Amino acid sequence: xxxxxxxxxxxMKKTLSIILLFASLQAFALSHYELAYRLSGTxxxxxxxxxxxxxxxxxxxxxxxxxxxxxxxTGRWHSLQQWNNASIGVGARxxxxxxxxxxxxxxxxxxxxxxxxYNGTHFRIGARPTVGLAAVTKTYANTYKGEHLYLDHKDAxxxxxxxxxxxxxxxxxxxxxxxxxxxxxxxxxxxxxxxxSIMHPNAGYNMFGGELGVRYQPGAxxxxxxDPDVPRKLYDGVDKPWAVEISATGGVKQNYYRDxxxxxxxxxxxxxxVAAYWVPVSIFxxxxxxxxxxxxxxxxxxxxxxxxxxxxxDAPVTYFGKTYLKESKLANCFRAGISxxxxxxxxxxxAGIHVGFYVYDPIKNLEPFVGKKSWDKxxxxxxxxxxxxxxxxxxxxxxxxxxxxxYQDGWCYMQFVLKYHVLDHLFVQLGLKTHGVRAxxxxxxxxxxF
Numbered sequence: 097x098x099x100x101x102x103x104x105x106x107x108m109k110k111t112l113s114i115i116l117l118f119a120s121l122q123a124f125a126l127s128h129y130e131l132a133y134r135l136s137g138t139x140x141x142x143x144x145x146x147x148x149x150x151x152x153x154x155x156x157x158x159x160x161x162x163x164x165x166x167x168x169x170t171g172r173w174h175s176l177q178q179w180n181n182a183s184i185g186v187g188a189r190x191x192x193x194x195x196x197x198x199x200x201x202x203x204x205x206x207x208x209x210x211x212x213x214y215n216g217t218h219f220r221i222g223a224r225p226t227v228g229l230a231a232v233t234k235t236y237a238n239t240y241k242g243e244h245l246y247l248d249h250k251d252a253x254x255x256x257x258x259x260x261x262x263x264x265x266x267x268x269x270x271x272x273x274x275x276x277x278x279x280x281x282x283x284x285x286x287x288x289x290x291x292x293s294i295m296h297p298n299a300g301y302n303m304f305g306g307e308l309g310v311r312y313q314p315g316a317x318x319x320x321x322x323d324p325d326v327p328r329k330l331y332d333g334v335d336k337p338w339a340v341e342i343s344a345t346g347g348v349k350q351n352y353y354r355d356x357x358x359x360x361x362x363x364x365x366x367x368x369x370v371a372a373y374w375v376p377v378s379i380f381x382x383x384x385x386x387x388x389x390x391x392x393x394x395x396x397x398x399x400x401x402x403x404x405x406x407x408x409x410d411a412p413v414t415y416f417g418k419t420y421l422k423e424s425k426l427a428n429c430f431r432a433g434i435s436x437x438x439x440x441x442x443x444x445x446x447a448g449i450h451v452g453f454y455v456y457d458p459i460k461n462l463e464p465f466v467g468k469k470s471w472d473k474x475x476x477x478x479x480x481x482x483x484x485x486x487x488x489x490x491x492x493x494x495x496x497x498x499x500x501x502x503y504q505d506g507w508c509y510m511q512f513v514l515k516y517h518v519l520d521h522l523f524v525q526l527g528l529k530t531h532g533v534r535a536x537x538x539x540x541x542x543x544x545x546f
Contacts, residue, residue: 131166134162135163136309138305142301142302145299147254158192162190167183168183170322171323175445181321182212185210186208188203189263190203191204198252203231204229207226209224215321223269225447226263226266227514228263229261232289233259240253255299257296258291258295264287265288269283276316280308286302287302294349296350338372339372343543344541344543345539345541346366346540349391349536349538352418365389365392365536366389372384380438382439383438384434386433386435387434387452390430391429395425396411398414398422419459419462428459435450436452444518446513446515447515448513449511452508453491453507461487492507493507495507505531508531509530510531511527521546525542
């Protein structure tokens with residue numbers, strides 16, 4: 097007679113091990129921190145875009161769900177207390193992008209900060225900036241089935257060029273306590289997924305909407321908020337109303353996807369910044385600086401120009417006529433500008449949007465493309481008398497950065513910048529440079545503060 101064995105299967109053992117590990121981590125976290133959990137359902141609307149809209153049928157609704165773990169202020173992190181007892185959190189989000197064949201779905205992992213405007217007993221409202229990474233299941237490469245990669249717009253995802261992308265969100269949130277640590281949570285705002293031109297195409301996804309869910313704080317009855325009135329401090333070890341910073345960062349970008357003949361290429365990009373900052377209050381500073389940029393893409397030559405490709409056989413070739421590049425010149429890769437640099441301060445972290453204008457830009461008179469024939473917004477090719485003649489622009493000039501058919505960078509640029517001070521006078525920096533809504537490149541590096 098065969099004996100029966102009552103051993104757990106391998107799958108059951110694995111599941112139990114995961115449950116025990118999760119429970120152990122939760123027990124450790126609860127003994128050291130004050131935690132809260134959020135679970136919510138998401139309903140976003142994909143904003144109209146010529147590359148996305150054809151696939152959003154019958155509606156542009158993007159459903160999903162999110163789970164987060166929040167670390168509440170307990171007096172350990174003075175920087176959170178200065179923001180009206182802000183809390184930080186980490187989370188994961190799933191989004192169904194509206195078309196399983198072309199757009200697929202996205203899974204994001206991120207960190208965020210809850211910044212309360214009003215932090216009362218029965219109601220809370222505030223802002224929630226979020227930064228993270230998002231993996232998408234469908235990209236240009238795994239949906240395009242044509243022979244020539246840039247000739248056919250059918251049955252392809254022309255919005256995303258890479259599986260791994262940046263995930264950004266800015267939301268307003270509202271929490272309504274119910275009983276025993278349970279709350280109803282409601283929030284809404286803007287969500288964005290793209291890779292910052294590291295890989296093309298890179299139109300990205302822009303979504304706007306909200307989510308409804310519940311929040312649970314196990315130790316709500318015993319929790320006491322710390323005193324938000326703490327001494328002013330820029331970051332540990334530095335307590336002064338001004339600072340000077342120098343930073344150097346670098347990255348890579350890919351050429352525009354219509355240049356994918358015979359292959360896509362990567363180009364180097366870099367930024368050097370020198371800036372001075374004044375700190376009027378403990379959570380904010382304002383600065384002004386000089387920025388120098390390098391974009392290796394502009395060593396290319398335009399294939400549209402007769403003889404350019406033959407004259408510079410070793411130079412990259414641009415088949416996309418954004419600029420009238422008659423020759424491969426290193427000088428075309430450099431630009432410099434002056435910027436205003438407002439930044440928010442959260443302990444060792446500063447985050448801001450730098451807005452500037454170019455004082456040196458050798459390619460501004462080569463944009464938009466002026467060739468032998470113009471692409472005249474659907475009116476057909478037309479001979480031009482001034483074929484290849486550079487424009488004559490000053491520092492400020494009229495341009496339309498919202499018109500996709502009038503490709504040019506213009507005189508204004510922006511940088512989204514994150515800095516983290518690993519030491520009192522040393523920080524790491526991550527930046528995204530854009531012209532309007534179009535990303536130029538992402539770069540990262542180091543800086544020193546005085």
